[in-house]
Amino acid sequence: KQEVTQIPAALSVPEGENLVLNCSFTDSAIYNLQWFRQDPGKGLTSLLLIQSSQREQTSGRLNASLDKSSGRSTLYIAASQPGDSATYLCAVTGANSKLTFGKGITLSVRP
Amino acid sequence: NAGVTQTPKFQVLKTGQSMTLQCAQDMNHEYMSWYRQDPGMGLRLIHYSVGAGITDQGEVPNGYNVSRSTTEDFPLRLLSAAPSQTSVYFCASSLTGNRLSGANVLTFGAGSRLTVL
Numbered sequence: 001k002q003e004v005t006q007i008p009a010a011l012s013v014p015e016g017e018n019l020v021l022n023c024s025f026t027d028s029a030i031y032n033l034q035w036f037r038q039d040p041g042k043g044l045t046s047l048l049l050i051q052s053s054q055r056e057q058t059s060g061r062l063n064a065s066l067d068k069s070s071g072r073s074t075l076y077i078a079a080s081q082p083g084d085s086a087t088y089l090c091a092v093t094g095a096n097s098k099l100t101f102g103k104g105i106t107l108s109v110r111p
Numbered sequence: 112n113a114g115v116t117q118t119p120k121f122q123v124l125k126t127g128q129s130m131t132l133q134c135a136q137d138m139n140h141e142y143m144s145w146y147r148q149d150p151g152m153g154l155r156l157i158h159y160s161v162g163a164g165i166t167d168q169g170e171v172p173n174g175y176n177v178s179r180s181t182t183e184d185f186p187l188r189l190l191s192a193a194p195s196q197t198s199v200y201f202c203a204s205s206l207t208g209n210r211l212s213g214a215n216v217l218t219f220g221a222g223s224r225l226t227v228l
Contacts, residue, residue, distance in 0.1 A: 004153075034216070041221070041222070042221055042222070043115070043201055043203075043219030043220050043221045043222055044154075044201070044203075044217075044219040045219070046216040046217065046218075049216060089153075089154075091154075097208070097209070098156075099156070099217075101153045101154040102153060103151065103152070103153040104153070
């Protein structure tokens with residue numbers, strides 16, 4: 001059974017800091033990995049999707065990398081801003097097309 | 112604005128009561144799904160549908176019913192609510208159910224927070 005782990009559960013950083021959010025998964029037989037953002041009281045918004053054949057994807061200040069063989073992905077946020085405060089979830093699509101979510105990392109960026 | 116609309120946003124039920132959470136999308140998506148999100152558990156798939164008239168069970172289907180009579184609507188029914196069903200429920204849709212396609216990203220509704228006393 002695929003398990004997706006995101007540690008730590010919460011993170012607080014000062015504004016302007018570059019930061020890395022980690023995601024690990026137990027079964028490397030995945031088709032893709034996605035990073036989502038969830039604001040309090042809201043639904044999830046897709047940020048980046050990396051196919052299993054790709055190593056990374058970039059969107060603005062966000063860069064997501066994937067190392068399928070080691071079961072790891074990182075989401076890099078450059079020059080963090082208070083508006084980046086949210087919960088970030090990663091999810092993997094496994095061989096049975098099932099989407100498995102991590103529990104998320106709650107990020108707080110202090111002004 | 113196009114997207115996924117969920118109603119109600121908040122609901123309090125007593126044990127044994129029934130209710131329906133509504134979900135509607137106006138993007139002509141074939142695939143629709145319901146998730147529940149609980150603290151410390153992450154999102155878990157309840158039921159999903161790959162098109163009108165077709166539904167299937169997800170990871171945690173017990174206690175919930177769904178139907179898909181139109182492409183746009185995918186209601187989630189609780190027949191006899193239990194405290195264990197206290198959760199935040201999300202409806203999500205995508206063009207198709209092909210999770211292998213990079214273009215097939217899920218669009219989520221804003222959620223429905225349900226409390227069962």
